[in-house]
Amino acid sequence: MKKRLGLSIMTSILGLSLLVGCGGSATQENTGGTTDGGGEPVNLVLSHTGAPDTPVYDTYEKFKEELEAISEGEITVKIHHSGTLAGDTQGVEMLLNGTLDIATAATNNMSPFTDAFQAFDLPYMFKDVDATHKVLENEELASEFEAMMKEDVDLELLFYLDPGSQRDVMNSKVLAKVPADLKGMKFRAAESPIELAANEALGVTPTPITWVEVYSALEQGVVDGLLQQHHWAVTANLHEVTKYVTETGGIHAMHIAFMSKKSFDSLSEEQQNMVLEAAQKAQAFNFENAPLQVEKMKEKMAEEGVEFYTPTPEEMELWVEAGRSIWPQFEGNFPEGLIDRIQAAQE
Template sequence: MLFLGAWGGIAQAKSITLRLAHPMAPGNNVTVGYEKFKEIVEKKSGGAVKIQIFGNCMLGSDRVTMEAVQRGTLEMASSSSPNMASFSPMFMVFDLPYVTSPDKQPQLYKALDDGELGKYLSRECEKIGLKPIMYSEYGYRNFVSRDKEITGPASLANMKVRTTDSPVEVAVAKALVMNPAPIAWGEVYTALQQGTVDGEGNTFSLLSDAKHTEVLKFAANTQHNYSMHILMINAKTFASLPPDIQKLLVESGKEALIYQRGITAKLENDAVAKFRAAGISIHELTPAERVEYKKLTRPVWDQFKDKIPAELMNLLLETQK
């Protein structure tokens, strides 16, 4: 709740509490980023602004909590970029297979944080009642399996794979002759355990943090698409805050991102070690196999060219040069 003195602002604020919901597991790179955001906001405001975090799907999946933010019944929520495609087709651009590459991350982040790409997305989010605060690094997704070795694309044929609701992610699965099964994140562990699905695509770090290593046996470093977790605040809530508190949230988000992105590579490497310690076989793609993955999934770009504006596509591709 918000209680301000007559003049508003941090100096006169008696108490501002903003609730932040996210679906990520404890210790995950996204989770610790939001914990850092909370720490920075509360320290800089002298405790006048408090962030109350509800993680690990405590308030529901990212889609459920983002809908609550849109309605204004929740102040802030974080959604993966694939699940954000349910709110705006613009976010499908990040789901396109191999549209970004790990070695171009600095350019991508500069464009999101301070460039035209970020401004474009902010305008689109405003249309659906949201304002972005942080584009947290989630990471590159890799295919994993409960009982089938994964190597080149042919090894994935007929596998029933969990996807998000993202139309692009579903199309990628089909391009690789898999059978996509959109399932909410909080239900995936059980689906794997019971054999409802054979595999999934996700970052090694999240899979490890969520203990999916207990039900997985095989993996491959396909790095077939990049995902972010995007922290949004209800646009009307943000606009109602005094300017200095708005500035505090935005600047704290940028500061937290420096920390969050800075630790992600280490956490992903640690997760790979945990995979191997759990006895999971990780196949390192050969250059030829990676080329084949890219070739088979490239037609997905054309399937969505009418839904993704050329301007947005060009802004993203500019970051990859």
């Protein structure tokens, strides 16, 4: 399970310079790492990639609201949204370097750091959004995911955030009814082994491209499409450069709120409990509200001319068959029985 990631000097310097650019040095703004835990005021710096009016953005605002209320202002949270401070991978690196307090990362973007969340990348592992929530609300399974993560990276897992839907097939060329319609296309993929294999199973050529470059890559024809959730398509304005969405579902990439171990340990036990209580409330808020925002995001995409297609049951069987064909490649990566326990928890 253990992976090693070389954290570059340049990343550390960039993380520090970004914090300076946001109004103070890392030590001035990131006081969560320097408090003595004696009830002194604490200002936590939080970075995420969600844009306004999306589930991830709204959930972090809820977390801030709850934590500041619970602590009666003793703990405040300064939020940098829309990736203005850091993307997923860089945010995690900054947490590990001690230059950021809280950051978000998608489960697939955690693959350079740990294998703990690979189950969320396997196509059709989860029946639907509610099933995913059931798994993460199962204390035994949630603890297992966290324990696997902590074998690899020294972070505090605060809570999960659902973008509201599973990933669909999005492209700029054809209205794809079956996987064969995608033959010859190039799709953007994260550098996750499972995500790369999932793309190949659909007959496309996966092309690793950083998230910030996806819009221009689609616009310039470097890639023809991607597997993505409505949340992130809207956040990155991909509905301006894609024409078709096939509602295949299948991959339920979640976001996770992590806290620097250095920052968490610097808090008093009472303050730590405040953070965890706010985290619990934020996750409950997200699980209830995120799915309700999907239709609004789909409407925004449709207004830009995006055409949606729902496969017939017969067509859907082909998408599921292609997605699940990669399972044998990766089943050995999971602890014995984990896949069965995940499946059982969805009932």
